[in-house]
Amino acid sequence: MNVSCKTLRLRGLGTNELTNNQNSLPVICLNLPAAAQRIFDAPRVATTITHRPYSSAGAQPNSITPPPAITSPAVNPTEGSRDPVEAQGEFPRKDWWDIATGVVISRPPLLTRDLPEFEQSYYFYQRRLNDRLQLPFARWFYFKKGTLGEEEWKRKQAAEERYQPYGPRAWADELLKGSTEHKFDPLKDYEHLVATTVTGEEETMSIMQARQESAKEAQARGEEMEYPSEIVEKPFPRTTQADIENNTKRLDRKLSRTLYLVVKRKRDKHAWRFPQSRLSGKWEHLRWGAQRTLLEAAGPNMNTWFVGSAPIGLYKYKYPPGHAQNQTGKKVFFMKARILAGQADLTNNKQGLEDFQWLTKDELKEVVGNKYYRAVQHMLVAQ
């Protein structure tokens, strides 16, 4: 809004004098904090229908286009336009739209993204080049000559059968066709670290031999052999139980992607939607409306954060002809929110919802209708 506070105040006072009822303009001074703003907001005259005058808006009755007599009789035609610019007929509107808020609540990715094949092979190529270009590892710095630690290091390095950048086959640094070596990064891979770290456990040959024997026996029986003392705990796998079952209600599915909440209304068509509801009450603005919507739809047991108070997207649709409403259609403004902990709970929900799912953007495409998806897709993140 490029209008200054002073002019707004003056305009407000100006239009007030024109109206019969004492409906004063809320003086909106953008420099004041939200709390202080409310002091200046004057209460409006109560109307017989509980919907706020500006909810059917743009459609503000102005002196040029009086409202049709059939629709919303409660709004006083002489109320005057809120914004004098509209009164001049710059945006003459004859439509009356319901305003609703929708909530796009997302669980951002918890893991780094899965690398595509090309990136994996490129990073492998770079690792090999790095090995060739660096000076060889200075073993004498870390292990004194002749110690047991050095022996263990040499043994473990030999057992690994790594690419030798300074050996006779240093030229064979490229990935061979059909090989899967590029799929894991040896510096990050837990098994590799365990296999090459010198721990000092194997102090005597007897212990080492005993362990080798038990490892062979375990392999013969088909069991896994675990190292007895794990100095670093083994990290958890990137795919969880929820991934295997493909349980779309769980929030630990697809940890490297963003998940969005969709709810199912009791309808045959257009059932799956983002939670939405019409704005209610006198003072409700979009962010409050969205918070209330989420509370009513999905329960209080979600730790959420609403990002800002501006809408991120819009879905506008006209009601089919013959619909028993005064308005031509509905405008749904979507608000962005993030979930930090908790789960959606549809018991006692006030919107008649049956089911919910946490889906990624491409999964959403199949579940939600084509028209809705086209209106909504650009707000969402693919990763």
Next chain:
Amino acid sequence: MAKKSKKGSPTDIRVKLIRYSLYHPKTPRPLRFGTMRMLRHWTIHRAWKLYQAAQRKEREYELERQYNKMRDACEELRLTSPGLYARAVAKSIFRYPIVEFRIPTDTPAKNGWNHEWKRG
């Protein structure tokens, strides 16, 4: 930290390591590639640059689409209801970082997602 070493006493091992890496006769080591190997390297380099450019463009387009959607929604809101619009674009004084936000890691947390979180 650097001690002046007297004659006969061994130098600090850290100094030794630094000298090893700086003054090694083979530092830096330019690799020598045959023709075909060089061509493969060049192809990989070109492919990577192309791939990175495409990724960057894709990211920018996504941001642009999100921004446009937001701008259009705010414009529609402004035309529909000045009151709602003003409250939507007003700056909030409450701007603190959220401690519960998590950055992406390579492997998941031990406790996983807390599905049992309750309010209050």
